[in-house]
Amino acid sequence: MTEATDEQLLQRIAGGDQAALRVFYERFHGAVYQFSLRTLNNAADAADVLNLVMLEVWQKAGSFAGQSQVRTWLFSITRNKSVDLLRRKRPSEPFDEAVLEADAEDHCEHFAGLQLKQQGAQVRHCLDKLKDSHRQVVYLTFFEDMAYPDIAEVMSIPLGTVKTRMLHAKQQLLQCLGRLLRMDA
Amino acid sequence: MSHEQNDEALLALLPWYLSGQLETAEKAQVEALLARSESARDELETLRSLAQAVRAEEAEHSRQHPVPSELGWARLQRSLAQSATVAKPRRDWWRPSLAAAAALIVALQIGILARPTSLESDWRLQSGGAVQQLTGGYRVQVRFVDHAQWQHVRALLLDLDGVLVDGPSALGVMQVYVPANRRFADAQAMLNYVQQQSVVQYAALLGQGR
Numbered sequence: 001m002t003e004a005t006d007e008q009l010l011q012r013i014a015g016g017d018q019a020a021l022r023v024f025y026e027r028f029h030g031a032v033y034q035f036s037l038r039t040l041n042n043a044a045d046a047a048d049v050l051n052l053v054m055l056e057v058w059q060k061a062g063s064f065a066g067q068s069q070v071r072t073w074l075f076s077i078t079r080n081k082s083v084d085l086l087r088r089k090r091p092s093e094p095f096d097e098a099v100l101e102a103d104a105e106d107h108c109e110h111f112a113g114l115q116l117k118q119q120g121a122q123v124r125h126c127l128d129k130l131k132d133s134h135r136q137v138v139y140l141t142f143f144e145d146m147a148y149p150d151i152a153e154v155m156s157i158p159l160g161t162v163k164t165r166m167l168h169a170k171q172q173l174l175q176c177l178g179r180l181l182r183m184d185a
Numbered sequence: 186m187s188h189e190q191n192d193e194a195l196l197a198l199l200p201w202y203l204s205g206q207l208e209t210a211e212k213a214q215v216e217a218l219l220a221r222s223e224s225a226r227d228e229l230e231t232l233r234s235l236a237q238a239v240r241a242e243e244a245e246h247s248r249q250h251p252v253p254s255e256l257g258w259a260r261l262q263r264s265l266a267q268s269a270t271v272a273k274p275r276r277d278w279w280r281p282s283l284a285a286a287a288a289l290i291v292a293l294q295i296g297i298l299a300r301p302t303s304l305e306s307d308w309r310l311q312s313g314g315a316v317q318q319l320t321g322g323y324r325v326q327v328r329f330v331d332h333a334q335w336q337h338v339r340a341l342l343l344d345l346d347g348v349l350v351d352g353p354s355a356l357g358v359m360q361v362y363v364p365a366n367r368r369f370a371d372a373q374a375m376l377n378y379v380q381q382q383s384v385v386q387y388a389a390l391l392g393q394g395r
Contacts, residue, residue: 018265025258033252047253047260054261055268088358123242142236143243147206148198163197170200173235 006070014062025054028071031144032078038139039082039132045089049081056081068153072146075154079136086132126176134169137162192218196225199232267383268330322364323372324350324392329359329384337384345379360391 001023004012009027012020032053037046056077064073127135136155140146146154148162155162195218201207202215218225253260325347329338342349342361351360369375372393379388 021261021265022258025261029254029257030247030252033257034247034250037246037250043250046250047257050253050257051260051264054257055264058265119238120242120245123238124246127239127242138239139243141200141204141206142239145204145206148201166200167197170232170235173239174231177235177238 007064007066010057010061010064010070013058014064021054021058024057028074029054031071032074035075035078035136035139035144036082038135039079040086041128045085046082049078049085052081053078069150072150072153075140075144075146075150076156079154123177126173129176130169130172134165134172137165138169138173141166192222192225196228199225199229200236203229203232203236264330264386267386322362322393323375323390325361325363325376325379326389326391327359327361327379328386328388330386333384341379341382341384345375 001019004020004023006024006027009020009024013024029050033046033050036049036053037043040046040049053074057074064070127138130138133155137151140151140154141148148166149159152159152162157165195215198207198211198215202212207215219229327341338349338359341347345361345363346366347364348362349359350362363369363375363379369378372390376388376390379385
């Protein structure tokens with residue numbers, strides 16, 4: 001069973017095979033949880049989303065059309081569930097608008113003012129400053145090694161928007177991390 | 186497209202060149218650009234440093250936030266068992282039918298429960314026209330399990346003598362008015378009862394009337 005492809009697992013899940021769901025869960029629960037956590041910034045909420053996503057896999061495995069990779073389909077479900085939860089918890093704040101955008105010019109000063117001692121904390125600080133949707137593109141590109149057409153599908157946005165978001169995210173990260181990266185160079 | 190525009194378009198692909206996620210033709214075009222452009226090579230090195238920093242931090246972030254592996258699976262099994270108590274549809278046809286049924290329930294309740302407006306009323310049934318005001322009682326947010334069907338919602342409303350005042354949302358969340366009566370000693374007792382129902386995933390008290 002553990003040797004089965006993602007598609008084969010989904011076929012078995014669609015037939016009501018819980019053992020296949022267990023293998024599928026083991027294979028993907030980490031990626032689902034971590035991606036949701038990047039959107040929600042709350043471990044309990046990310047755990048809720050993980051449960052909702054796997055329930056949806058159980059219910060909708062038969063609807064997987066095979067037009068994309070299973071992982072892309074799964075990340076798409078994860079993103080939708082995460083955004084739904086975010087909107088439910090913060091109904092007055094449209095997704096993406098809650099995160100600072102206008103203060104990009106201040107990042108370096110604020111960053112220096114914090115006097116963060118660890119490089120990781122500095123990087124985290126800069127990543128957290130990104131808009132949600134920009135951070136997701138960075139995460140999917142650099143951590144999940146996802147191709148940009150797949151990211152477009154996961155996030156339901158045009159290909160050009162993926163590139164634009166990456167460009168903006170890169171510029172903002174470089175501005176925020178410029179000193180750090182120069183020190184490393 | 187001019188050479189400059191073409192180069193800009195290729196530069197935008199560098200993050201995915203770096204992660205080895207470009208198709209063969211795009212990869213060849215990017216490599217041609219890198220071969221002829223020093224600034225593109227500089228850009229690639231900058232991106233490489235950035236990607237390394239991001240990867241290292243994301244890996245650390247993942248270590249600091251371990252996945253609820255076994256707990257998550259146990260929870261999923263409980264959810265599956267809970268959903269198995271109701272008929273398990275293999276297609277996602279219930280949501281529109283649930284929404285339609287909910288609208289029907291609201292419409293019926295408006296007709297059945299129409300009463301003169303009270304100055305002490307706290308909540309209102311949602312409707313396109315007539316408005317029913319409800320006095321006292323509890324306003325409860327309820328999310329039904331994903332497999333729930335409209336008859337389960339209706340059965341619970343009848344059981345509680347409750348009224349659907351809003352929803353369901355895209356996630357199946359509804360707001361239900363439960364009148365205060367002798368059945369439940371207090372709001373907590375009522376809430377506990379709702380939460381124990383097999384078709385209810387969670388319930389929360391939103392408000393309590395006068």
